[in-house]
Amino acid sequence: MSIAIGGFIGQGDPLTLIDYLKTMDVGDLTVYENDAGYRDRGTVELVNQGKVKKIVASHVGTTPDIAKAMNEGRLEVEATPQGTLAEMLRCGGAGLGGFLTPTGIGTIAEEGKQIVELNGRPFILVPAARCDIALVRAHRGDTWGNLIFRGTSRNFNVPAAMCADYVIAEVENLYTMGELDPEAIHTSGIFVDAVVRANVSYCTVRDEPLEAAARSK
Amino acid sequence: MSIAIGGFIGQGDPLTLIDYLKTMDVGDLTVYENDAGYRDRGTVELVNQGKVKKIVASHVGTTPDIAKAMNEGRLEVEATPQGTLAEMLRCGGAGLGGFLTPTGIGTIAEEGKQIVELNGRPFILVPAARCDIALVRAHRGDTWGNLIFRGTSRNFNVPAAMCADYVIAEVENLYTMGELDPEAIHTSGIFVDAVVRANVSYCTVRDEPLEAAARSK
Amino acid sequence: MGNAKQTIARRAAQELRDGQIINLGIGLPTMIANYVPAGIDVVIQTENGGIGVGPAPAPGCEDRDRANAGNQPITLVAGGSYFDSATSFAMIRGGHVDSTFLGTLQVDEEGNIANWIVPGGLLAGMGGAMDLVTGAKIVHIVTEHCARDGSSKLMQRCTFPLTGANEADVIITERAVLRRFAHRGWVLEEVAAGYSLADIAACTELAYTVADDVKLDAFGADEAAAEKAARSVLGL
């Protein structure tokens, strides 16, 4: 089963839903997410429970346990450029088969990928990612699933909310339909299948950044 | 020279900028736009002036003069599915080389295009459209080029504003920086190079729809 | 046949399921919104960038920036919102729209649809129709059964340039309802009041089988009665 998860090293991570997933008897998950969470919180917890087979991410340096899981052969990590990952999810949600990106030409991001030349310039053909489930978090949401994010917690929550057959959003503030400004909706309820109240918080920026996070880009 | 123009059969058409273009000594334009305007107003005026060589559009039925120009060999029209056109512009703005769409498989939209099969399913490989200039219209804008649209006038203005090397926005209401809500910006000023005040209005929905528009989809 | 469009729109509305997200083409399909059955709530998407389309505004209350893809003034219901064209077609192509209703020039045995151009006719363009037939989960063709010259629009093989290949799921005309299944092909499920199985066979070129439980006089009785009354008044 494939799951797309929104958030960015803690910012906007759907921790209520991840906590719920921790209590479920599931396994063999393939996770599409920018990262595995922050420190010991987030998707890394599912990895430590042995629920995750593979993670497709741009960076897993903010969760030290991921390295351990990889080293011990318990987890496969597919490193993907951040922009490529965001576009894979958006394309999956948009019914496109894939896209051509110049990012990663001449690097290992090419490996196993088809190269297409257009006007003399090479591009990597990246297949779209369509997932079974997506978990996202928003600051505000209404009962139909319209979502409004806050600040930099918008991030991967928008493309993740598009790409799955069943999309669950946890919202910090739940509104009835008509209370949110129709001009200011970031994600239309058309993409969202279920809405729950967020009951845990995430906390990132008051901590010192991890050494690993500071070292790498 | 290629120009992307926002708007949708009148809704949100950048008529101030089109009026200005009418006074300029330019020609051989290739226009990327959903349509050619509404009745006798919009890009159709540039066509009637002989400034446009080709238009890439999803529908030109709302401007009867376009049919005349085509018949007389004065204009080439490349009919493109509406979703494909929107994505061509977005991809051009996003630095992607192109995308794979299932739309138009088995139709003349395939003609001259490469077909790519992924997981046994055929897709049309559509190259991105990167334009020299884009003209768009917004309801509100600030001096840096942040734009907020109104209602269904958002339409092609968003992808058009992304896809060009030089993007000019006409705005109905001009604000200083900081007056627009940073959470509610539809198009970031990063995409916009110049902002002018809109000085003409467009009017669509109070008219009876054209027969041609009503007949076709 | 003055009531044919109403018959079609009324019957088409019976296809709606509660909670569905639908897109209605310009013209006849737009009329379907007038016949949504009681107790059924659907969400209408318009491909130029709105969702939650509600009733038309009162005269004088039209708003230049609230229109559908046919430039008709609209309102939005509570929970509706606006978006750009790239996002709109992400919805449509991505399978987030449950059902679309489109008129057509021709539809054929393989589910091919031709509704955007007549060879030799003026090019208008396909608009959003190619994306809609590709992306919507269910594609309903709502059309008069025959063209103006009396020929069947339900053809063996489309002769006009296609809008989509193998995409039509349901055909609703003023005379019949046919549904297409993967292995059986087109199945005639309903015949309208005033028509017999033989009538349908006579005006339908595409091959179909008749459902075991085909319903006769299934719909259109009101319109047929109204028509009969009108004819009788006129002494026809």
Place this chain on the structure above:
Amino acid sequence: MGNAKQTIARRAAQELRDGQIINLGIGLPTMIANYVPAGIDVVIQTENGGIGVGPAPAPGCEDRDRANAGNQPITLVAGGSYFDSATSFAMIRGGHVDSTFLGTLQVDEEGNIANWIVPGGLLAGMGGAMDLVTGAKIVHIVTEHCARDGSSKLMQRCTFPLTGANEADVIITERAVLRRFAHRGWVLEEVAAGYSLADIAACTELAYTVADDVKLDAFGADEAAAEKAARSVLGL
């Protein structure tokens, strides 16, 4: 070399042009924001979804939902805004970001950059770096000239997996500034205070030519003086 990072950040800030849109990598590149010259206004984009990044918030005023890609708290200046990751990388890949400043492990003669993984080391991931070096109009490599083991980071040919091929435009170290031109390759334009042309040659593996108007003692004088003073105090 305690002041090397400051020297690099200060010199790198001299590359900024008024009105530019820039993206700063995590760590040393982020320090460049502290040295923006008077009269120069730049707009800082952060790839996790913000533009118009301003000064860090006052202690106690940090906001969980206002952070940069390194999870450090940020503020936005007037005119700034937030967006999602797909839009953010549309900006970056699409050439809308004028300039990016990134640290590196290695950079070579052909402008190849290797900054995301050491073979045999732990995989962290390339984050947004591959998109940034591909999409930004000017790619500045800001790095100490040599690795901890004393070997040059400015190599003939990168040995680590690449972040981008043929993408580096400018290298700024605490010792020198080199700029790459299409036909001439790398050109040494500036040498920092405390270093000679011979010093640079000795610690640089990639081939370069020396600009006719190469500037000696071009930057770093303050830091060199401070360092000298510190050494003298320590009796070194």
